[in-house]
Amino acid sequence: MPAPIRLRELIRTIRTARTQAEEREMIQKECAAIRSSFREEDNTYRCRNVAKLLYMHMLGYPAHFGQLECLKLIASQKFTDKRIGYLGAMLLLDERQDVHLLMTNCIKNDLNHSTQYVQGLALCTLGCMGSSEMCRDLAGEVEKLLKTSNSYLRKKAALCAVHVIRKVPELMEMFLPATKNLLNEKNHGVLHTSVVLLTEMCERSPDMLAHFRKVKNLSSSQLVPQLVRILKNLIMSGYSPEHDVSGISDPFLQVRILRLLRILGRNDDDSSEAMNDILAQVATNTETSKNVGNAILYETVLTIMDIKSESGLRVLAINILGRFLLNNDKNIRYVALTSLLKTVQTDHNAVQRHRSTIVDCLKDLDVSIKRRAMELSFALVNGNNVRGMMKELLYFLDSCEPEFKADCASGIFLAAEKYAPSKRWHIDTIMRVLTTAGSYVRDDAVPNLIQLITNSVEMHAYTVQRLYKAILGDYSQQPLVQVASWCIGEYGDLLVSGQCEEEEPIQVTEDEVLDILESVLISNMSASVTRGYALTAIMKLSTRFTCTVNRIKKVVSIYGSSIDVELQQRAVEYNALFKKYDHMRPALLERMPVMEKVTTNGPTEIVQTNGETEPAVLETKPPPPGLQPATQANDLLDLLGGSDITPVIPTAPTSKPPSAGGELLDLLGDLNLTGSPVSAPAPQIAQPPFLLDGLSPQPLFNDIAAGIPSITAYNKNGLKIDFTFERSNTNPSITVITIQASNSTELDMTDFVFQAAVPKTFQLQLLSPSSSVIPAFNSGTITQVIKVLNPQKQQLRMRIKLTYNHKGSAMQDLAEVNNFPPQSWQ
Amino acid sequence: IQFMLLFSRQGKLRLQKWYTTLPDKEKKKIIREIVQIVLSRNQKTSSFVDWKDLKLVYKRYASLYFCCAIEDQDNELLTLEIVHRYVELLDRYFGNVCELDIIFNFEKAYFILDEFIIGGEVQETSKRSAVKAIEDSDMLQETVEEYMNKPAF
Numbered sequence: 001m002p003a004p005i006r007l008r009e010l011i012r013t014i015r016t017a018r019t020q021a022e023e024r025e026m027i028q029k030e031c032a033a034i035r036s037s038f039r040e041e042d043n044t045y046r047c048r049n050v051a052k053l054l055y056m057h058m059l060g061y062p063a064h065f066g067q068l069e070c071l072k073l074i075a076s077q078k079f080t081d082k083r084i085g086y087l088g089a090m091l092l093l094d095e096r097q098d099v100h101l102l103m104t105n106c107i108k109n110d111l112n113h114s115t116q117y118v119q120g121l122a123l124c125t126l127g128c129m130g131s132s133e134m135c136r137d138l139a140g141e142v143e144k145l146l147k148t149s150n151s152y153l154r155k156k157a158a159l160c161a162v163h164v165i166r167k168v169p170e171l172m173e174m175f176l177p178a179t180k181n182l183l184n185e186k187n188h189g190v191l192h193t194s195v196v197l198l199t200e201m202c203e204r205s206p207d208m209l210a211h212f213r214k215v216k217n218l219s220s221s222q223l224v225p226q227l228v229r230i231l232k233n234l235i236m237s238g239y240s241p242e243h244d245v246s247g248i249s250d251p252f253l254q255v256r257i258l259r260l261l262r263i264l265g266r267n268d269d270d271s272s273e274a275m276n277d278i279l280a281q282v283a284t285n286t287e288t289s290k291n292v293g294n295a296i297l298y299e300t301v302l303t304i305m306d307i308k309s310e311s312g313l314r315v316l317a318i319n320i321l322g323r324f325l326l327n328n329d330k331n332i333r334y335v336a337l338t339s340l341l342k343t344v345q346t347d348h349n350a351v352q353r354h355r356s357t358i359v360d361c362l363k364d365l366d367v368s369i370k371r372r373a374m375e376l377s378f379a380l381v382n383g384n385n386v387r388g389m390m391k392e393l394l395y396f397l398d399s400c401e402p403e404f405k406a407d408c409a410s411g412i413f414l415a416a417e418k419y420a421p422s423k424r425w426h427i428d429t430i431m432r433v434l435t436t437a438g439s440y441v442r443d444d445a446v447p448n449l450i451q452l453i454t455n456s457v458e459m460h461a462y463t464v465q466r467l468y469k470a471i472l473g474d475y476s477q478q479p480l481v482q483v484a485s486w487c488i489g490e491y492g493d494l495l496v497s498g499q500c501e502e503e504e505p506i507q508v509t510e511d512e513v514l515d516i517l518e519s520v521l522i523s524n525m526s527a528s529v530t531r532g533y534a535l536t537a538i539m540k541l542s543t544r545f546t547c548t549v550n551r552i553k554k555v556v557s558i559y560g561s562s563i564d565v566e567l568q569q570r571a572v573e574y575n576a577l578f579k580k581y582d583h584m585r586p587a588l589l590e591r592m593p594v595m596e597k598v599t600t601n602g603p604t605e606i607v608q609t610n611g612e613t614e615p616a617v618l619e620t621k622p623p624p625p626g627l628q629p630a631t632q633a634n635d636l637l638d639l640l641g642g643s644d645i646t647p648v649i650p651t652a653p654t655s656k657p658p659s660a661g662g663e664l665l666d667l668l669g670d671l672n673l674t675g676s677p678v679s680a681p682a683p684q685i686a687q688p689p690f691l692l693d694g695l696s697p698q699p700l701f702n703d704i705a706a707g708i709p710s711i712t713a714y715n716k717n718g719l720k721i722d723f724t725f726e727r728s729n730t731n732p733s734i735t736v737i738t739i740q741a742s743n744s745t746e747l748d749m750t751d752f753v754f755q756a757a758v759p760k761t762f763q764l765q766l767l768s769p770s771s772s773v774i775p776a777f778n779s780g781t782i783t784q785v786i787k788v789l790n791p792q793k794q795q796l797r798m799r800i801k802l803t804y805n806h807k808g809s810a811m812q813d814l815a816e817v818n819n820f821p822p823q824s825w826q
Numbered sequence: 827i828q829f830m831l832l833f834s835r836q837g838k839l840r841l842q843k844w845y846t847t848l849p850d851k852e853k854k855k856i857i858r859e860i861v862q863i864v865l866s867r868n869q870k871t872s873s874f875v876d877w878k879d880l881k882l883v884y885k886r887y888a889s890l891y892f893c894c895a896i897e898d899q900d901n902e903l904l905t906l907e908i909v910h911r912y913v914e915l916l917d918r919y920f921g922n923v924c925e926l927d928i929i930f931n932f933e934k935a936y937f938i939l940d941e942f943i944i945g946g947e948v949q950e951t952s953k954r955s956a957v958k959a960i961e962d963s964d965m966l967q968e969t970v971e972e973y974m975n976k977p978a979f
Binding site (some may be wrong): 079117155196250367 | 839840841842844845847849854870871872873874875876899901902903904906907908911929930932933936937940944945947948949950951952953954955959962963966967
């Protein structure tokens with residue numbers, strides 16, 4: 001049999017193939033030859049054949065029949081064979097293969113080979129793809145090699161150890177002794193891999209981390225100072241051609257040291273202090289003209305922001321990021337935006353200074369940069385810059401890619417709600433969003449907007465006029481049409497009477513209004529929910545319009561036989577209103593009172609809703625029944641608000657005065673709850689909205705002087721906890737309890753944590769305490785606010801748990817509080 | 827580094843190094859996906875792409891794309907330096923390396939990579955040392971004719 005063709009020859013031949021079929025044919029022919037050669041157990045050419053096989057494997061062809069051959073190559077004495085054998089093993093014999101473990105013995109032998117390059121091959125293979133069993137078997141060998149004086153092997157052993165730890169974390173302990181001496185090396189390779197090993201150990205185990213923070217190595221110096229020294233040498237030392245990259249000495253090592261310092265300094269004051277100087281030095285002295293310098297600066301910034309650094313250093317870091325933002329290199333801008341996003345919560349003011357640069361990034365061509373710039377922009381909006389920012393963001397909304405529009409729209413709504421300088425501006429902004437990106441607006445935005453509009457009483461005429469004009473031209477954007485229909489239904493009378501003050505009133509007749517609403521009803525583009533809105537709006541107009549009542553009656557009766565069950569049901573009920581219950585119609589269809597002001601989820605939620613795009617046409621999704629009791633309240637809601645819960649023809653609700661009493665308000669409170677549901681993919685927390693009120697200044701609460709007596713909830717071992725109460729003006733189900741904890745012993749109580757639990761029918765919200773230390777001798781107190789929601793007005797009971805440190809030992813106690821005064825919950 | 831891919835502008839794979847264990851099918855799928863993503867990026871975009879829970883860092887050298895997948899906590903800018911260093915090592919070994927060198931000497935490309943990176947982490951930061959180790963290893967090889975440094979094409 002002729003000698004198998006050489007590797008290069010094969011490659012050249014295959015490359016001449018002009019079609020995929022031709023190539024496949026060549027490969028098959030060669031594979032057959034290789035297979036028969038393997039069968040003949042030909043030692044001389046095995047190496048060549050496997051090499052060819054690996055080439056074919058890279059082209060995408062199956063090569064599993066070469067697995068055993070790789071093993072034979074590894075076992076061979078020839079270095080050439082071993083080299084190819086190990087390469088083949090790394091490519092073909094990953095841990096999922098059955099024969100993977102057969103390598104173990106060979107590797108073990110080779111780890112002890114006399115030639116360091118063979119040892120190196122074994123270490124490399126083990127370190128790249130050794131399975132857990134293999135790692136367990138060979139960890140001892142690796143550990144031995146970690147202590148060798150041969151730096152070529154030592155560095156490989158260190159990375160091998162990293163792999164072992166990743167695969168079998170329990171083995172971490174066994175490498176600990178060997179680490180004592182690792183950083184005393186001069187060899188950069190060993191230094192680098194040792195730092196990687198230490199990083200891996202510290203990241204994985206808090207115990208290890210604590211150990212390394214404190215322990216002294218063989219030359220009696222601690223880890224952090226030692227790392228600082230090494231880093232300093234790198235920066236200060238002269239030109240070293242071996243490790244130089246564009247004038248910087250061994251940037252790879254510098255970055256890894258910075259990363260390890262970050263882990264050591266995190267949440268640890270002492271370590272952080274020890275590294276302040278070197279960080280400042282690196283931050284100011286590193287050349288920024290090339291990417292390599294910026295890579296180091298980037299890592300430095302990350303470290304500064306993550307440890308307990310002093311504020312001067314933090315400002316320095318943020319300024320570096322600011323400079324990055326101005327850099328022409330896109331990569332650097334990208335990296336800057338990512339980092340700023342991480343720090344904007346904690347160092348808000350510093351980031352604000354770079355706001356205009358960030359806003360400019362909105363116009364960048366790179367999608368990832370745009371997204372980050374958008375998220376950052378939302379995080380930076382505040383009362384002072386809201387007008388300017390909104391202008392930019394609205395412009396962005398206009399021109400950005402569809403995948404951004406939903407997030408952007410939500411963000412704008414949230415920011416507008418929090419910081420709107422005037423009602424008119426707010427309404428204008430909402431209008432702008434609805435008309436620009438109307439189909440991308442999220443479902444939950446519609447009820448929120450409606451509530452917002454009802455709140456701005458003086459703007460009703462203006463709002464309805466603008467909405468009317470908006471849908472006249474185009475009624476395909478569902479959220480816009482829904483909001484518009486609702487408003488027209490409510491304020492149609494203002495529309496036709498031309499009462500608008502804010503801008504030139506338009507002349508609209510009742511018929512024209514009905515025309516547009518009917519078009520919405522008929523249009524194919526309208527979703528079922530939208531039609532529901534339109535129909536209800538038409539119905540409401542029956543009490544607000546004077547000339548067109550008959551027309552309305554006709555429309556309503558037509559839809560009594562609509563295929564859409566939802567519409568049909570509504571139409572039938574409305575019909576009934578016209579016929580049997582006509583006397584109730586005015587009362588039922590009265591103007592909605594102002595709804596309770598409710599804050600929705602905070603702006604940070606935007607960051608989490610990345611990448612989540614709602615389809616353009618909104619699905620009909622009934623809001624979750626949630627906290628709504630299935631009472632008569634539902635029925636009234638149905639006719640007025642448009643929720644989709646099973647409607648029932650109402651029995652006589654007593655005619656209520658227009659300034660609704662408590663009951664109606666409660667119903668509308670419920671409406672708000674359905675108005676802020678969780679849309680399925682969004683990781684938002686659907687907390688009952690009114691509990692969030694406390695996060696903003698509290699206009700809704702009585703003062704304490706309303707006279708609810710305070711109680712002592714707990715008094716034991718020198719710790720006394722008093723409760724004082726407040727009740728909400730507008731929502732009688734909320735009680736706000738302020739606890740005060742005081743300490744009459746002669747030693748402070750530290751790490752004080754107060755926890756509370758209430759029975760199932762209640763809901764509880766604990767705000768942050770004023771501190772965690774109760775000073776001794778009653779010289780100070782900790783205060784904390786608890787809000788309790790008690791919709792069923794049951795007797796308030798609470799179980800509390802207290803944990804704290806006192807006189808050197810950890811204390812813990814549980815207690816029940818049963819002595820709440822009746823005024824606090826009735 | 828989780829994996830590194832080298833591919834041409836036509837999408838042909840020239841080198842694949844995986845530092846995590848995945849089924850073959852999965853690897854092929856990933857390669858197809860990533861090649862498509864990277865080849866469709868234009869000049870004006872950055873070198874970084876968010877992909878699943880990893881970050882892709884890529885750079886084009888002549889007709890070859892070098893693409894690394896790194897984890898969230900890894901430094902993207904440094905990864906660019908790592909890629910550049912690998913290219914420098916190839917250049918030093920082959921002398922003015924070009925794509926053909928890597929095609930015809932793919933096993934050498936792997937050997938050099940394995941002297942530079944183990945288990946996804948850099949093992950040697952000195953250019954000289956890494957290349958010297960390869961050259962010394964070459965000397966140990968028994969059949970010299972098979973593995974000359976720069977064979978004629």
